[in-house]
Each structure stands twice: as C-alpha cells, then as structure tokens.
Amino acid sequence: MNWKLSEDRPIWIQLAEQLTLRIVSGEYGPGAAVPAVRVLAGEAGVNPNTMQRALAELEARGLVETRRTAGRTVNEDMTLLRRVRKELAYKLMDEFLASMTALGYTPDQARALLQEKEEESV
C-alpha cells in the first residue's frame, strides 16, 4: 500500500489515519509488530518526527502499544479493533449518503439503488 498525502491537512493526521486503516484492515494483525518509525518514515518519505507523532496518536487511542523490548505492537484487543473499524465504516457511509443527497436521492432511494446495483452485478 502506498502513502497518499494531500496538500491541505497536517501530515501527521493523514499518517495516523492511514496507519489506522492498515491496522483495522489486518495488514498489521493483532499482536503483530509495527515497523520501526524510521522504516515507516522512509517508506512514506516523511520526517521521522512526524511519523513519531502519528504513532503516538495511535498509542493514545490504544491501537498500538509500546513494549520495552519488543518495540511497538498492534493491540490484541479485537473488540477495540472492531469498534474502530465500525467507526470508520460509519464515517464512510455518512459521506456516501451526503453525496447521494447532493445528487438528489433520499436515503431510502439511495438504499434501493445500492440493492439494485448489487443484484445487477450478481
């Protein structure tokens, strides 16, 4: 997966979002080691201090833990990971519904349309 950084928002926030995505999608599985700050920073082409800040944010949210000897690992608590994933999904659905509203669909129509598309593609 590549790092996508947009122009207008703080870099560390974007890094934290993309790291969260990697965790909830299972790219870094529960209990797995998170690559070292310098490795991640090199990969994304960003300053290590910025990457450090993003990881500190994930730590504050409990998504990763720092162990004295093992470096950083992903939290093994599946309920937390599922909850975060669900929050992200809700956010995406809100965005979807907002876009559909902008196109002139009511939420009900949007739902029906989604179903129609699914049936078509089967």
Added chain:
Amino acid sequence: MNSNLITCQGLTKIYGSKAALDHINLNVGQGRIVGLLGPNGSGKTTFIKLLCGLVQPTSGSLEVDGHTPGIHTKSLISYLPDRMYFADWMKISDLADFFADFYSDFDRVKAMEMFTALGIGAQDRIKTMSKGTKEKAQLALIMSRKAQLYLLDEPIGGVDPAARDYILNTILTNYSENSTVLLSTHLITDIERVLDEAIFLQNGKVVRHDTVDSIREEEGKSVDQLFREIFAYSV
C-alpha cells in the same frame, strides 16, 4: 530535544547600505529538519554564511551549540555552499581523500556507497561532470560527515526529480537524532513532507517560523501555498 543548537538575537548583516538580515531572532533545536524559505535575495544564503563564520555579523549575537562561530562550531557543521568550490581537475577518489584529511567525522565507506547509488564512479573527474552530477557528488560528500548541523544551501536546485527523491531520502535516513539539518530552497513542494519546521524570510526579516503541521492546521493549506500568498507579487 529542546536544547537549542542555533540561537540568534538581533542578528543583523548590512552590505553597504542594504540590510541583508535585519534583527533576526531565532532558536532552532536539535534533531530537526528545518526549511529556510524565501524568495531570491531574502537573506537565506547570508544567514547560512553567518552560521558558518564565513561572514561576520554587523550587530547582534549568534551562537551554535553555545559558541560563536569559530573553530569549535566549524567541527560541528557540514556545509553545502551555493556554488561548487572543488578544483575541477580532481577525481571523486581525490575528493574523498581530501575530505578524509580535513574532517575526522568523514565516513568514506558511506560516501562511496552514495556515489555508487548515484551512478558516480570513483575515477570520474569533476571537469567531465554535468552540473547536476557535480551537485550530487558534493552533497554525497557533505552528507557523509557525522555532523551536528548540516547547512545545505539550495541542495536540490539543479538535480533531476529522481535524484531529488534519493537526496531527500538520504537526508531523512542519515541525519541522527541529535543533528539538525537546515536547508534553504524555494522548491517547497518537494521538501515539505520532510520538514519539521519552516522559517520564512522576507527582506532580511523572519516573517514566520512554525512547524509544518501547525501551519497546515492553522491555515488549512500547504506551506507551498502559504509561501505563494506571502510572497505574491502585486500585479
């Protein structure tokens, strides 16, 4: 982390009747990558030369690691000037010898690795190199020192985008936790994500000094966009 590597107070440099730097107050900490940004003639090179001790301030004070620029600070600083100062009959291997003689913190193995990665041979002569290749060679030498402070005056101006990426990556991976990189440039888009802090210079004055992320947070725009606004020419 919080101890200051560079401190200056009321730093002023006047050339003739023109103030190149006008009462600059700045603190720069350790372990930072700092961009010195500003249009042509805003005082970037003058500031870097003052830090190197190549020119003397007209008034005000300047300290690097608690010392005024001199013998001690020169051992801490690895400086990439805005123009090449090597004799053009030299070969890359001569330059490596030269640096090894001059600087005790020069890592020859690392320099050779970087030359290889950049496609520069040890037997290549400066005279036969293109402008961009010369710049790459020079930067490889500069970054192969274990310095406390790297002062890079326009390090990516003349090189192609692929080499630019390599150079930025080199800066990112080579600088150690307590060394600081201060680089001047106007190619902001390319280096923005690498920077911790940005210092905006205009007519010899600091108009803004902040971290890149707080600029983005407060302004809702990139440092590059902010630069274009601050320094826009009125039509």
